[in-house]
Amino acid sequence: MSPDAPFRHFHDQLADLKRRLLEMSERAEALIDMSVEAFNDQDLEKAEAVIAADHDLDQMEIEIEEQAIELLALQQPMARDLRFIISAIKITSDLERVGDHAVNIAQAATRLIRQRSTPRPTPELEDMARRARQMLSEALDAFLRGDGALGRAVCLKDDQVDALHESLFRIQLTHMLADPRTINDSLDYLAVSRNLERVADLATNIGEDAVFVAEGKTIKHGAERRNS
Numbered sequence: 001m002s003p004d005a006p007f008r009h010f011h012d013q014l015a016d017l018k019r020r021l022l023e024m025s026e027r028a029e030a031l032i033d034m035s036v037e038a039f040n041d042q043d044l045e046k047a048e049a050v051i052a053a054d055h056d057l058d059q060m061e062i063e064i065e066e067q068a069i070e071l072l073a074l075q076q077p078m079a080r081d082l083r084f085i086i087s088a089i090k091i092t093s094d095l096e097r098v099g100d101h102a103v104n105i106a107q108a109a110t111r112l113i114r115q116r117s118t119p120r121p122t123p124e125l126e127d128m129a130r131r132a133r134q135m136l137s138e139a140l141d142a143f144l145r146g147d148g149a150l151g152r153a154v155c156l157k158d159d160q161v162d163a164l165h166e167s168l169f170r171i172q173l174t175h176m177l178a179d180p181r182t183i184n185d186s187l188d189y190l191a192v193s194r195n196l197e198r199v200a201d202l203a204t205n206i207g208e209d210a211v212f213v214a215e216g217k218t219i220k221h222g223a224e225r226r227n228s
Contacts, residue, residue, distance in 0.1 A: 010075045014084070017067055018144050021088060021095075024060045025140040028095045029133050031057070031102035032199060036129040039109040039192055040122065047113070050106035057099035061092045068092075080146070080213060087209040091143065094202045098136065101195040101202075108188040117185045124168040125189070128196040131161050135203035142210035148217075151210030154203060155219070161200035168193045 031050050038046035068089045071077065077085060135154050142150035172186040208220050 010071075010077070013067075013071055013075070014081065017064070017071065017085070017088060020060070020064050020067065021091065022140065022144060024057065024064060024092065024095050025136065027053075027057055027060065028098040028102070029136055031099055032105075032129065032133055032136075032196075035102040035105035035109065036125065036192070036196075038106055039112070040126070042109065042113045042117075044110060044113050047106040047109040050102050054099050054103045057096055061096040064092045065089050080216075083213045083216065084146075087143065087213055091140075091206050091209060094205050098199055098202055101199050104195045105192050108191045112185065112188055115184065120185075120189070122168070122189065124164050124171070125192055125196070128161055128164045128168070128193060128200075131157065131164070132196050132199040132203065135161070135200050136206070139203045139206035139210060143206055143213060146210070146214040148211045148214035151207040151214065152219070154207035154210075158200050158204045161197055165193050165197040 031053055034046050035050045037043065038050060068085050071085050072082075135157050138150060139154045141147070142154060169190060172189050175182045176186045205220075208218075211217055211219050
């Protein structure tokens with residue numbers, strides 16, 4: 001065996017960990033898309049598919065976490081590689097929670113369908129879903145490439161999703177005040193909005209982890225501003 005064989009083996013394992021993380025992220029993004037489509041289109045089949053698929057994401061979290069822990073135990077990585085593996089364990093939890101939020105949206109869709117509610121035009125929800133999904137994709141890309149600048153850019157986009165959530169809250173409140181019969185439906189619209197807002201928060205967490213891996217800096221909770 002050549003002297004650098006263990007080094008190559010470690011980096012092959014690291015590359016596989018990155019591949020699995022990307023696969024999990026793409027799966028979580030797809031579930032968000034499908035859940036919002038199920039809600040907007042009142043598509044029961046899609047809603048049920050999202051709920052059923054959540055188990056797969058749970059299993060991926062367990063497998064990737066075990067893979068990362070094994071790398072820590074057997075390879076004893078240093079510096080950037082160590083930061084990457086530790087953060088990868090946290091990110092699998094974030095991605096699993098994205099799947100949970102997709103399930104929550106799908107469950108709201110099934111409630112609307114059972115109530116035979118009339119769909120309302122909700123461009124804010126579609127915009128929120130698009131932005132949250134883009135944030136998730138860019139955050140994972142920033143993490144895998146060690147791109148601190150992109151990680152920071154993702155974090156800055158969270159305010160846009162928060163603003164859309166507040167706008168939709170005001171719209172639904174207006175509906176409820178104007179006609180109490182809309183209260184149940186409006187609460188489901190607000191639930192979807194809140195879950196999309198949480199997905200954006202989770203993408204922000206991953207963006208912060210990207211900065212930590214790339215630069216060794218913690219920017220969570222305004223830490224960077226306090227230390228500047």
